Amino acid sequence: MKTISSLMRSEFHSLRVLTLTPDSEEGARWLGSMLNAIDIANVKNVRALSMVPALLREGDIDVIVADVAHGGLMLPSLLKTLDAATPMPRFPRILWVGQPPPVNLLPAPWPALAEQPAVRRVGGLPVTALLAHARLAHRAGINVGMVYGGGKAAFTEALRDLLLAPSNNRHASCSAPADAPTEVDVIEALTTGKNLRVMLQPQFDLRTRRIIGAEALLRWRHPGVGEVPPSVLIPMVDRLGLHLLLFSYIETRVIDVLLVLKSRQVALPIALNASAETVCTPGLAQRLAEKMQRAGLSPHLLKIELTGDLPVADELLLSASLNTLRAKGFPVSLDDFGQGTSTLNLLAKMSFDEVKIDGAFVRDMKTSASAQAVIAATVSLARLMNLKVVAEGIEEASCIEALACLGCPTGQGYALARPMELRDFFDSVSNKE
Template structure:
């Protein structure tokens, strides 16, 4: 559930309504928003009431509680899409889903019969639910909504920090299109502030998330990530930061900063005689920069590090329209000895096209499939198919987004040998990451 917390009144320009079917839920949602500096415009109890509000007023966010006995929250994206497609809704509100979080044991099938959890073996599969709905099902529904252009956030932990981050992301992404919010948020200063952050390093942090061999839990790699803490708005989500960086044409500068800190980490590990590859994200636009491969090779040579230790992870933030140029650039990178990984495989037809036409050393299974692997046979089949495909193409494979310990043995049985995610280790500050990897490398 969302908890109250006293925080600065930074969200009061947002127009928010709540969708709750009883007074207790409405009061709880209203209290949580009030603690964030927001007075909800209204609480509504049905989809028809939401529709009436949208006919009269512009709404930025609809917060609704997922609960048993009511499907209004689940039906909300469909309502918004229908009205938007019909031209009666000019701006799509964001949707926040929250609800009571529970862990329920799933009944197991034994010899064709469904055995209740208390009668089954002690080795249970536990499924996380929000408001009585499996989180994997909510994620799948939210993914479809986002594909349709509707931002849906699932507040899993229900903490004030999580609610604040979700609200902040809405403010930052809507500011440009909304003059009222533009006055109240940092978008008017975003360009100068992003430039200042990337040129001075102010507010930037570089963190590293280990990748593990699932069976032995041995660290076999890592991914370098960037975080930006804004002086007023706090932690800026990567989903907000990266579009700003790309819009300003600062993608190469950001890559260079992450690469620099990654090389420093590699040098620290080298002193301990530890050699693990570290991935750095790069868009197609960045990769297609003239002399990109030569410049990277020169920096690795200057640091006296083998190029195989630096892995370039291709993201889809900025697609490269010239596939021939992208193919040449990737080939040049691999020729220098760098590994190339395809990020978020399975999220769309674009990744299939890339894999079919271009050469990679590795692909990463998108976390949306990994998180649903226990609950949905379809996700298990998709992952098994990706494993087979990776084998045919002689590609390494990484399962990302592993959030539940119980999924690890299942992923291994499906053929995934390497993975990363919160169930294994969260992204770590540099000193913590070095300490963790060095300690793990000591003889037991």
């Protein structure tokens, strides 16, 4: 009968390992002893990051064991660059070690940072900084583990957990459909409205779980391709200069929605996304105000969300356009707040009624103390500036209460409700009013 130890040795024995270690004889000796102790036979060693690509091209590598301070930090970026030039069937997994050797492994998904001592370091860097870097690598499809502790047990546990961590399919979300829509398809859809529809993503009071608003989302079901994601459609719209046509289609549907809600004695604001280029269109605010007036609707029910998908060419013009919308009674929201430095720059220079916390921070809040701190700071900043605040991308139920505890009053995301077809949305708000 095989023992657990012999099974472990047999499993590790077949691994193809590449080590990236410093010139230090002490570090190389320690790592060699760890690999020998767990019966890894196929080991290649390099002393410089520049030597890694050639060995990867020669044959498959299962795991790269790398010193954090000697090229280990740059390994995920190197793998991503190599994959962009010549797609790799799979990425080798990376196991970080430090000098002196660290103490444990943090596999993906990463445990809460609050469980780790704040002063603990690996290779001279705080564990919190390394975890943040490892999360970025994981999003790129690269699994990274960490060892801290000099014994065989710690190294074995680290390696085993790294190998058991599920692979991340990096191409699943970014690859284009085999039969992507053409520019002619986009033009026809926007000019005729055929196969286009608007869905509504409800926004909730996080304390009471009541629907207090919604965001309008465009959906396009192409007859040949199927559902075309916004990440494919919007860049094509921008490239073709059809942003006003897109905005006009959604705006018309949203006004129709508001009229149905009014007929049911329900008054909920609906948010409509608009790029800086769209917001700066001459006469936009006046045209919207006239349409709302003809429909007998208050402008405060139509919220304009400024997206960050295009650079701001003229900040003075954008500021004037946003203020004109606000003067007409339309609330203005800053979407994807925290995504890069541009949103903070806009908030410092221009007036808004609301900020929406980028969903990336919400998704990371369970595993990242830094993400929690950014959310708390954004809520405090919004309070100081007398702004409303909405959290996007709430995908886990446990985050709802956590956000409420951080002072965030409003949120949207799959954990609360998925985007709804119009009929379902009407039924939902009517039943709860």
